Amino acid sequence: MSRVNRWLLPDGVKEVLPPEAARIESLRRTVVDLYQAWGYNLVMPPLIEYIDSLLIGTGDDLDLATFKVIDQKTGRTMGIRADITPQVARIDAHSIACDGINRLCYSNTVLHTSAANPLASRSPLQVGAELYGHAGIDSDLEVISLMIETLISVGIKHPITLDLGHVGIYRGLIEAIGVADDDEKELFNLLQSKAVADIDQLIAAMDLTDEAKIILSQLPRLYGETTVLPKAEEIFGNVSAQVSAAIRYLRELAEAVKARFPQVTLYIDLAELRGYEYHTGVVFAALTPAFGQAIANGGRYDDIGSVFGRARPATGFSADLKVLSELSEVPIKQADAILMPIEAELTPTQRQSLWEMQSQLRQQGECVLAQLSDSPVPANCARRLVWQDSVWTLVATP
Template sequence: MATVDRWLLPDGIEEVLPPQAAQIEASRRQVLDMFQAWGYEFVVTPHIEFLESLLTGAGQKLDLRTFKVTDPQSGHLMGFRADITPQVARMDAHSLRREGPSRLCYAGSVVHARPRSLSRSRSPIQLGAELYGDASPAADIEVISLMLATLEQAQIADIHMDLGHVGVYRGLARAAELSADQEAQIFDALQRKAVDEVAALTEQLPQDLAAMLNKLSQLCGGREVLDQAKSVLAAAPSSVLDALDQLIVIADALMLRYPHLPFYFDLGELRGYHYHTGVVFAAFVPGVGQSIAQGGRYDDIGAVFGRARPATGFSTDLKTLVDLGQQPAVVLPAGVWAPTGADADLWQAICALR
């Protein structure tokens, strides 16, 4: 690299200058204080770990997004964290090993070998909260409410909520005894809303299950969609009906708490299908092509660490919140500059002012 180019940073890697750095730090402190007020304990995870730990279980999907290096001390491959969630799951399962619900939160830089999308940073500041040990819809309602409180504190305007439940498709796929390839193909077609493709992929399945799978991509819209789903999926296996009932309980509670917030339901939206086990949710704002905060239930996340138990949580990027938010600029206290001198009394006075 030529001397003149040494100031260049890699694509997607940013430095944060004043006053934005002060704004980000102030927002971080405010959000973590709020998390604590909700009963969530702050944890700090390692920036770098053995690759086997980072890419175990829920972290398997992070392989292509993880920077890898060789540890000169042990010779083992190591990786820089690309997602803090699996690390916190290990803490709950292996390090803390608590009985009953455990509420943990975090805020820290992550680095991505590949961005989540062309417009995304490769060095976000991931902020999130996890609730372990509670399988009830009340836990999901709490976590979604905390996510919305986080966005509200950042003064994000015009939020739209998107909710679904991966248990609906998963239950239908199991009832139809789909092979792994069939399940993946139908999943992909549903994400693209490719109605004709879904029909072609399900034509050899039992008629009732094929009809329900074909209807999934059409079950999207407002609260009325959940009532339609109760009718369309009336003959579905009990696991599907249970998933739908859970989503209805969560939806009704949230709509009661946030009567002016637009809610959108999509039973064909399977965000994080191979990672989540229940309700999935995301927050969107106009003009931004991706979710600004997202989460869901992932009850199996701790299994690979020897202790599977219920889990639900959310995450967001603190930089994005500051960029999109309408918080007033942080006003820092004025600094105290003083001449260098040998006067001890003057030095004590300067220290007192600082």
Template sequence: MTSVDRWQLPDGIEEVLPAQAANVEQLRRRLLDLFRSWGYELVIPPLVEFTDSLLIGLGQDLDLLTFRLTDQLSGRPMGVRADITPQVARIDAHSLAPDGVSRLCYAGSTLHTRPKSLMASRSPIQLGAELYGEDSLAADLEVIRLMLATLDRAGLPAGYTLDLGHVGIYEAVLDVAELNDEQEARIFDCLQRKSVPDLIQTLDDVPEDVAMLIIGLVDLHGDDSVLPAARELFADRAPQALAAVDALQEVATEIRRLRPDLPVYFDLAELRGYHYHTGIVFAAYVPGHGQALANGGRYNGVGEVFGRARPATGFATDLKALVSLLPGETATGKGAISLPDSAAPELLALAEALREKGEVVINTLGGEHHARCDRELVLSGADWVVKSL
């Protein structure tokens, strides 16, 4: 290995240098303060947990994203968290175990074995909020509104789109189709890729009415015209899907009442997190950014593996991805003040007073002003004053 190789990082793993790190930290504080103002309490789950609790009941997707290692103290398998949401569900169900509604939020690093999409990071800084103990559209709406408020508070320019779906629609279609596990897996893959030719080939041995129902899902994405088309498709063939369509209509109507300029997009074949979510799913997309900037949904019952099945809904975003889309934001402010290399008590007291007011004061070492300094402390008569460089 050459000296150059030693400085290389794995693909998809990034270091965050001072300017961006300052922006990430400033944004983290601002958004956690937003969550607190909505009643969401901060929790800090551990970076690693035993896989028994970290992965159980959460589907294959998260399992494949999780790095594994062995605990040298107990010999039990552990995982480095790829998603903080299941940890927060454990905290709600087991560590806190409240009787009523609880609202929790978090921010922390995660690690993925592979990127979720072509340009995605394998080391996101995940920030999110979760609401437990309430199984209603009102709770889903609260979390969607908080997600939108998060993007606004971050300073994201206008022009993002809200994407709505409901896993209950696909579940209703599956109930009617009565497919075996192999057929379901193949159809799931085709629908995720929205590949009609592959879907037609896969459905070759499925009754025609069932095949038409499943193929019809592919076209159910777009503006409001999707919902009446869905009702027509499901009315006779899968009537149990109509409640999910109605729920989407109600959520969209309420969001539009509050945010009339926000574009709302429906995708009734959205299967993101299908093995994890249990109801409405939602995401925010910005033009030119290939993956969801923030996403979430309802995931009832995850706490059951920890002894308490709790209704749950929430969302998450990646702070690094969010910062990268903000328009030239900088947290470095107006620069810094250069402090002469002196042990004079009155000078050091003034430096501390300036720091208490939020100023950055940097010691001068070796007679050189730090590059960030645009002002300096100088002696004027008997007093130390701040002067521009």
């Protein structure tokens, strides 16, 4: 590598400079404080773990996104985390082993082998919250509410749309109708691309009754406002009890979210299967017109704890704080610094008094800059300390 491009960073990886770094750190503190105010305890999982622990039960997508390295001490394969959620599930299952409700939150960097989408970073600053030990609408409502409150707290004033779905509807239809495994895999892939014409063609070729084909073909067409839910109940109501229960659950959850956040637009998509390999119930994502991808997402994943030997109901969400910072309308606070004089020009008494004065000011949250010898005066100092009447006094910088 030539000297010219030694400083280049990998594609999708960037450094954060002042003042944006200060804004992100300020928002991180705001978010963590918010989570703790809701009763969520902060955890700090390790950056790297053995791969058989890090990826167990998570599916192929996370495996592909994870950087692998060899542990020089043991020869075992290790992974640099690409998602903190499985680590927190392991912590709940083994490190804490709480039998009741357990609320955990986190704020750490993750690393991806490739960007999740064209707008994404390969090194997101992932923040999120997970709730373990409760299976029901109350916990899903709490987590969704906290996700929306996260967006509000970081200063996102753009309109927010909440995309709601439930993987139990798809699973219930496939099981009740009896779709063959190969057909189901192809149908799943087509649903991800929303290719309705191709979906219709695939369903028409399946070995199913005409009634089953008509029912299944409605799934990718049921999206939009909450009015699609009564229609879904009418179409799928007699398919199975599992499907009917999932639709009712989604309707009740949507009504509860709308009551709390009337300013949020609800969008229902019954063919939304994000995280299908590990999600077991409701799935959700927050979107805004100012960004072309979801800015936060989550869902229920009751089965993931079973791979750690302790199955527990679980629901949670996560977001990239770097993305939230880009969308935030919270102004970046520029420090109004106080300038200290050059100590070499002071008497011993003045130096000692200055040391005590600047310590007090910093403890009060002030930014105090020491003027170094043979260096220009910093530009961001609106005030300075001067020796007047045998005491250090704050005055405006001329």
